Amino acid sequence: MAEDRRTYHHGDLRAALLRAAEEELQASGVEAFSLRQVARRAGVSHAAPTHHFGDARGLLTALAAEGFHRFLAAQSLREARADPAPAAQLTAAGLGYVDFAMERPALFRLMFGSDRPDFADPVLNEAATAAYRHLRDQVAEVGGDEVAAASVWAMAHGLADLLSNGRLRAILSLPEAARQDVLAALLERAFPGSG
Amino acid sequence: MAEDRRTYHHGDLRAALLRAAEEELQASGVEAFSLRQVARRAGVSHAAPTHHFGDARGLLTALAAEGFHRFLAAQSLREARADPAPAAQLTAAGLGYVDFAMERPALFRLMFGSDRPDFADPVLNEAATAAYRHLRDQVAEVGGDEVAAASVWAMAHGLADLLSNGRLRAILSLPEAARQDVLAALLERAFPGSG
DNA sequence: AGCGTTATCTTTACAGCGACAAGATTGTCG
């Protein structure tokens, strides 16, 4: 972790801090996240992050924004492997939503269950909004309005949040293939026109 | 807040601390929750909570357990006012789930989105399990299995979590009556046999 | 009633935290 460094100036401390911050987040969770620990991980003094991110909130804000990009990437990955039909694409996106939450539970919680990032920050706001736009556009493709988008979002989010917290044992205990099928079926219940 | 007290012994400090802790939770959120602040609120020294709750985690654990009781109460309140048919009762419980999250967002987050309570604690575990049993029994009444329970839970939880975080503007901007109708309709999408 | 024991609460102390200010070092641009 603690990158060795011979020069007084780091060179690319901003990126190194983001990496260290994600490690720290994964290791300690949002609630025990420590800025000084991040600095230690990056092999730098405790006050070094100030110039790059202002304060701890600034760092967590940047991290959350990056999280939303990866969030969309996780959905894209699923979409690329799925049938191009709009409904199948929407299902894929939902599965990507769940993938992300289970693979990066701490980051997911930072993005959806924390007050520490500054969601009014333009960069973070844009990243979060882009994620919502993606969902809304996909729902529109299958003929749904904003309320339909809320339906799909709620189901995907509920599954993701509960699963990443280790609840929903009935689903977690399923073998991998069966789990995918069940998740897809549950997600599709929330689609417009399946009520 | 700071209860006046003439005696050295408080008399009912445990209950007073729980009250103060909930105020503090509501005011500051889980992430900025401070044990010393709770003690100040209760008009007592910062180390007084130790004997009653051990540490901060102990206090938050007790608070979360109490939260699960109120959580069930919020659902019961809705159920009592609803049609006694099993499906209507399940819908009512879902609406109570959402009511609770919106009325007590910080407590909701403590219960479902925090690592600070000790969920292995017998008291908290029993309270949380009771809430799950209630859901599972209601789902059984309408002919659903454990996977169906996961479906209903995920939808209710997704709506509750997103709404309590101020997302889902499409639903939040609806007038009260319309919002209730939409929420009921969305919840029922997740019921067994409506796919 | 009186005395010892225990429960409850306060005081004091310590390490870790985030934020700030001041100083040290380095890169940049005139």
Next chain:
DNA sequence: CGACAATCTTGTCGCTGTAAAGATAACGCT
């Protein structure tokens, strides 16, 4: 080459949670 700005370090402050030791009150037993 020299001044300036950017970057990083050191030191300090008030806050936090936890632990230990002391003060006070309630309880139980004789």
